[in-house]
Amino acid sequence: MQNILASLKSLGRTRLFALGAAAALLLGVIGVFAFRGSTQSMALLYGDLDLNEAAQMVEDLNKSHISSTTSPDGTSLYVPRDKVASARLLLARDGLPSGGAVGYELFDKSGTLTSTQFEQNINETRAMEGELERSIRLLRGVRNVRVHLVLPHRDLFSTQTSPSQASVVLDIGRSGRMAADGILAIQNLVAAAVPGLRPQNISIVDTRGDVLAKPGDPDSTAGQESTLEKLRSAEEQRLAQAVEDMLVPTLGAGHVRARAAVTMNTDEIRETEESYDPNQQVLRSQQTTSDKNVNTEASPNTSVSNNLPNANANQNNRAGSSDDREEETDNYEIGKRVRVVNQTRPRVSRVSLAVLVDGTLSEDKSGKQVWQPLGDAELARITALAKTAIGYDKSRGDDVNVVSMRFMPDGGLGFAPESSSMFTRETLIYVAEWVIPILLALGAIYIALRPMLRRGKLGLPALAGGAAGAGAGGADVGAGAGAAGTAALARSAGPALIPADGASADPTVSIEGVDGQMRREALAAVLTHMGESPRETVFIIRNWLAAADVKKGA
Secondary structure, X not given: OHHHHXXXXXXXXXXXXXXXXXXXXXXXXXXXXXHHHHOOOXXXXXXXXXXXXXXXXXXXXXXXXXXXXXXXXXXXXXXXXXXXXXXXXXXXXXXXXXXXXXXXXXXOOOOOOOOOHHHHHHHHHHHHHHHHHHHHHOOOOOOEEEEEEEOOOEOOOOOOEOOOEEEEEEEOOOOOOOOHHHHHHXXXXXXXXXXXXXXXXXXXXXXXXXXXXXXXXXXXXXXXXXXXXXXXXXXXXXXXXXXXXXXXXXXXXXXXXXXXXXXXXXXXXXXXXXXXXXXXXXXXXXXXXXXXXXXXXXXXXXXXXXXXXXXXXXXXXXXXXEEEXXXXXXXXXXXXXXXXXXEOOOEEEEEEEEEXXXXXXXXXXXXXXXXXXXXXXXHHHHHHHHHHHHOOOHHXXXXXXXXXXXXXXXXXXXXXXXXXXXXXXXXXXXXXXXHHHXXXXXHHHXXXXXXXXXXXXXXXXXXXXXXXXXXXXOHHHHHHHHHHHHHHHHHHHHHHHOOHHHOOOOOEEEOOOOOOEEEHHHHHHHHHHHHHOHHHHHHHHHHHHHHHHHHHHO
């Protein structure tokens, strides 16, 4: 123990301070990682919480002796990983989380004797709003929702009742848009849940300020514009989805994107056309009339000869006369075509389609992955399929463009792939927990043992032992011990002072505890003098020790 203390004293203040700082740092790092390792790993229990609900959930967990922490904004709650299931069951018993909405459970604890009619009406409105918010939040793509209702009421001394109205605010989340069918579903859901509410009295907006559904009469100008926009958006989504559904089985789910732009024609056409074809004649009716007259009486001629006696003796008597007449009437129908066109609904007048497809990955000679776009033949086949899917019509000016470009991982929407280098987050944590403490410990051990090893190599411990013996046992004993220590020092330092095989060496040498370097000849002369005069050497060392003790005591 004394040798260790003596070795520590011989290090000097600078080295002792460095050794103490390294030990303190090592203990601090070990303590931090020990404290961190003793804590349990936390897992997310619920996120996007209302602050009031988060406070109530923390209180319930604390009552059940379940530790919990919250995020800096208070909207996320964390519990130990092995307590997630039990914590959720515990909170579900109290109806948490409810999404920040209060439903019909509001009437469970209401005072029926002291509440007024106004309070009852307000509670009814709040309950209906809360129930609608819970129902709408279940729809896919809706992250949060707020519903405001205006229930029908009749003013005093009034015979008219104001209609019900509703306003819905949607937080759609990362996607940023919702299909027209989803908007229509929300309108029908709210209209069916509120008495006297019609879908055209519901206004729906999102958190970005975009109007998804405008209130008003569908037959008005604003209502017609909204209907036209819905039809156009639905048609665009239908065409784009049809193209993607056809190409995804071949190219992959994350390697094709299609977008369509539809131009709608809203002109109302009322047209009547009547045409006749003379080449198309059809006998419609035929009428034939025959007439024949016969007269048997002769018609005498009045003349002078006829008035003479026996004037008709030599004449033949002719019987009457006859008359035949035929009449035929034919009625023909000429070909006739009547065309009536009445177009009042919007119709598609032009379709523009853009299809973006990914390329292929192949390995080069060095084994690296190289991206290559699709060839012209492949793009032509994809273009033909896209035209067939959308009902391409060249006469109305439809346009289809297919381009091959490189896609980002996950379509540019997901997280970046983890780095394959060695400097990952897990690697840095492992280095901080194990490698750095081990290096600090080895460094502290090396700093502590290096001076002791060097002094032992030069024989200084023996010299120090001889000096201590001289100070304790007298001059004669100290002289003998000092001679032995001097001899040991000379034997240990001799090889360092004398070059091997007579080769030239550095004329200077470094000694522990001495600033700068000493010449070999001077060190050799000191050793020689110590060997020749051990008694003087002992006295000198004793004086050094005494001066150090006096200085230390002062």
